[in-house]
Amino acid sequence: MTSTGSDAPRARGSYAKGIARRQEILDRAIEVFAERGARRTSLRAIAEEVGVTHAALTHYFGSLDELLVAVYRESERRGDENPVAPPDTTPGESMRIAAQENRAVPGMVQLYSTLVASALEDDRPAAQEFAASRFARLRAEMAERVRELQDAGRLRGDVEPELAAALVIAASDGLQTQWLLDPTVDHEAALAMLDRLLAPPAD
C-alpha cells in the first residue's frame, strides 16, 4: 500500500471501510454456504446469491478458491470458541471431537473436501496453500500430543510421533468421507479402534 502524507488518513479510512465491507460480504457468504452447501459453482453465481457484484467479489477475494478458503477459515475461527479437547485426550478421540464440531456447521464438511480436492489439481494456489498449511499444522499439533502421551506412558513408545500423527489425521478424514457416503460406517468406532491399537500393551 503506497500513500503520501496528506492522503494517509483518507487511505486508512478507506482501508478500514474496505475491511468492514469485506467482512460484511464474508458474513453473508457464510450464510449462503450454510444454506446451499459447497456445491461447485462460479464466483458470479455466488456473487448473485450474496447480493454483491461479481466485480466486488473479485476485488475483495480475488478468486473463487480464495473466497472458499476465507469462508472455511472464518467458520473454523468461530468454531474455535467451542471447548477444545484437553491435552491428554487420545489422538483418535481428539479427531472425533474436531470432526463433530465441523459437522455442526452445515456445508463445512463438503466445503473442506472440495478445497482439498481442488488443492490436488494444478494451478489452484489458494486451495493448495490452504490444504498444505492446514495439514502441516494439524500434524505438528498431533505429533506433539503423541509425544506427550508417550511420555505419560499412555501411548505405545515404539511409534514415530510424526508418522502416527499423519496416520490418525488421514484415518479421520477418510472415515468421515466414507461415513458421509454411507452412514452405517462407524467413524467414531473406527477412531476408537485406532486409539486402542495405539495404546501401550496391557502388561
Added chain:
Amino acid sequence: MTSTGSDAPRARGSYAKGIARRQEILDRAIEVFAERGARRTSLRAIAEEVGVTHAALTHYFGSLDELLVAVYRESERRGDENPVAPPDTTPGESMRIAAQENRAVPGMVQLYSTLVASALEDDRPAAQEFAASRFARLRAEMAERVRELQDAGRLRGDVEPELAAALVIAASDGLQTQWLLDPTVDHEAALAMLDRLLAPPAD
C-alpha cells in the same frame, strides 16, 4: 431400446456402432486426462479437447460426472491387468500396492479425489453412486482379507473386520492426499506402521 422386426438388424448395427464410437471417445478422453490431469472444467471444454461435439459427448455419457466415472473405471480396468496382491498380503501393504498402481497413471489420483469430493455434494448422483459403491466393494474385500489373516493368526483377533477394513482404506486415502500436498509425508511408512499395530502381540 424399442425396435420393430424389420428395423432390428439395423438397430443392432447402430447399437454396435454406438458402442464402438463411445469406446473411441472414451479412449481419446483417457489420453486427454492423462495429459491434462483432472482439472475441473466443463463438458464443452473436454469435448473440444477430445475432438467431438458437445452434443456427442452428452449423447454418449450424459453428464460430466458420468464421463469422469467412465474414464476412471476404464483406466482402473486396464490397471487390473497388473499382478494383484496375494491373499495373505497384510491390509496396509495391499493398499500400498493399489495406491502405487493408481499413481502410475497420470491424473488418476486427482480424478479420484475430484470424484469423491463431488460425491459429497448434493445432486451429483453419478459421482455419488461411483464413490459409494467403490467404498462398499473395497470394504467388503478388505474385511474378507482381515478375516483370513485373523484365522491364520497373522492379525489381531480382537479387531472387528469391517471396522478395520474401513480404517485401513480411510488411512490409505487420507495419507495419499497428505503425500500429494507434501512429499515428505511417508505414505508407505505410515501404512506399514498400521500393519504393525494390527499384527498380533509378539508373545
